[in-house]
Amino acid sequence: MRTQVAIIGAGPAGLLLSHLLHLRGIESVVLELRSRAHAEARVRAGVLEQGTVDTLVEAGVGDRLLREGLLHHGIELRFGGAGHRVAFEKLVPGRAITVYGQQEVVKDLIAARLKDGADIRFEVDDVMPHAADTDRPYVTFGGQRLDCDVIAGCDGFHGVSRQTIPPGVLTAYEREYPFAWLGVLARVPPSTEELIYARTDRGFALHSMRSPEISRFYLQVPPDEDVAAWPDTRVWAELKTRLETVPGFELSTGEIVDKSVTPMRSYVAEPMRYGRLFLAGDAAHIVPPTGAKGLNLAVADVRLLTRALAHWYETGSADLLDGYSDACLKRVWRAQHFSWWMTTLLHTFDSDDAYGHRLQLSHLDYVTSSEAAAATLAENYVGLPYGAAE
Ligand code: RFL
Ligand code: PHB
16 A cells, blocks of 8 residues: 555544645545544543634634634633633734634544545554655554555654654653643533633632533542542532632533543653654643643644645655754744643642742732733733744
């Protein structure tokens, strides 16, 4: 078997890359470990930056997103018994976020790819990239061999692509946080119009949503927490304690339909390339979800990779491919900083002494009382505009 670009992983990065390449006349095969049903049911991100929405719409896969996505012009930071709105319309005029589940993005992309006759293989075992340091790379899977010009490693943080790169090639930059997030999806109308990021002495809580009928919540919990320690009654009690901290706010409860624990980690591998193997999305970098950046970074990466590959096929010049990693890493590191910053701003750290606690409160007070500080948060949260090269 032969294709131009062998793509490992059918998450948002791999699927969007395959679609964008198709629009430029470049063919690919997508190899995915899990089933289509599993990929479409995985509850993860929910916040899309303006640039992500524009990318999906321009690529012709944004119809349902524009119909069903919830356009938000602000978020609330809640702490010390009061809520403070970060008003995007005032701080970053013309820019907003859209709340639309990652699993819906994945469904839309799979549908579009299959309609165009794409070759996506689900439930393939033993995917392995080979000969990435030669100009005849290939991928093996389930006893078969796929020859290609280039391999795209879009297989997420635990994928195989990054791990096949020989020791010494990549430098990893990493930070682990001493807590995890318990994520909860519930069949109950949101008790708020905009997202609420709440800092309390018992830990962080986030009230998000998926639709007018479905709410999404997160609770800061100890690292390696067992989901079994969180029966529904405990989840609702803790959410109420952490969110019902301002006068008049009452949290509606309902049926919980999904619960999972996510560790919090920052990680960057540099460079995002080894020969003919290019890493994109979570395969190369992850951020704690507090800044809502992971999916948006994956989209920015594959935009750049598409442009670089198209340039290569059209002109024979590898200039953009050679610049791919540096071009991605600029945005990646901005998002790393913002995600670390939001995380330290809003979580409780057991290691914090009284001094650290006071610093955090002063920081929160500054972000919610100074327009300059709030604008910094807002412009990063809605996402910095793409540069000319992106
Ligand atoms: P994915 O989505 O992990 O997809 C990788 C795909 O590769 C497959 N795979 C393999 N396939 C073949 N062979 C192998 N050996 C393979 N190993 C793995 C996997 O099955 C999978 O289908 O990576 P991708 O495409 O780079 O996308 C990245 C995003 O998924 C991720 O950054 C976001 O979900 C992060 N994130 C958020 N990002 C945002 O932009 N906004 C948010 O609001 C947001 N909230 C979140 C989040 C992530 C969360 N979790 C669960 C980590 C909230 C949470 C709770
Ligand atoms: C979500 O809705 O899943 C979500 C929203 C904001 C975040 C992280 C996750 O910062």
